[in-house]
Amino acid sequence: MLPSGVVIEEQGQHPETLQFLLEGDVQMYARAVGRTSTVELIAAPDAIALAAVVASEPVLASYVTLTKCRLLAINANAVRTRLGEDAAFGAAIARLLATQGRRRIRSLYNHKLRTGVERLASWVLVKWIEAGKVEAFRRPIKKQVLASLLGLTPESLSRCCGQLEQHGATLDGAEIKVFDPARLAILAQPDHLIDGISLSHH
Known part of the structure; x- marks a missing residue:
């Protein structure tokens, strides 16, 4: 169990593990040109930096615990290997990525279409x-x-x-x-x- 205020992933780093959020809330935020902005608040159950792990790319935002959180960490290489071997696992990851993507598009619409x-x-x-x-x-x-x-x-x-x-x-x-x-x-x-x-x- 992690207390609030713990940075789970840092923007720009390659994640070594896939973190599954089992309990609690996490703030996803980004920094650029001296400014910081919250991208979204993530509530359990969910996965942290899933797209970066799947694509083996740097994390585009940082993640910090807002409350006490319980997480399950799985080696990122093991996740990518499993994707190619287990169709059911791959389908579950695809559904989770779709859910996260649609949620973030809704957030973008909210900012673009509302005052x-x-x-x-x-x-x-x-x-x-x-x-x-x-x-x-x-x-x-x-x-x-x-x-x-x-x-x-x-x-x-x-x-x-x-x-x-x-x-x-x-x-x-x-x-x-x-x-x-x-x-x-x-x-x-x-x-x-x-x-x-x-x-x-x-």
Whole structure:
């Protein structure tokens, strides 16, 4: 079991093992020209840097544990050898790669097709559904991680939080309140092809 804050893979390195995330949450992030941005948050069960292992290429992002995590490491060469020998294993890896690829395309659409406040509204709506549609629940990640995930500066996130109040939700400290989900959905414009789940019947 790893504590939070442990870097599992470093951007630009060749992974020596394939790490399967069995428990916990991992932040995938990239750095360039002095900037850092969160690519996505990965929840168990999933595989870390799977495409890099399969292709025997450098990892395009870094991965750090956000919570306590339990991982299973398998030698990368053994994984690639098994791919050529075991059709069922190869099919399972292909399905997992497809799932990861579609998830990241959805994230790209979210950033390309929505404004900052719309991205925040959509994120809040999804987390409200995951929390059981209760009116108030705790923000599951730190604000700076949320800002990076949504492609916002901390200042822009604060402005978006201020705008959100007139659309049915508030982010006050670590607490999120959704007091008018119908109005929030009007701003978020939920789309199952982008959000990955149906938000239309909230």
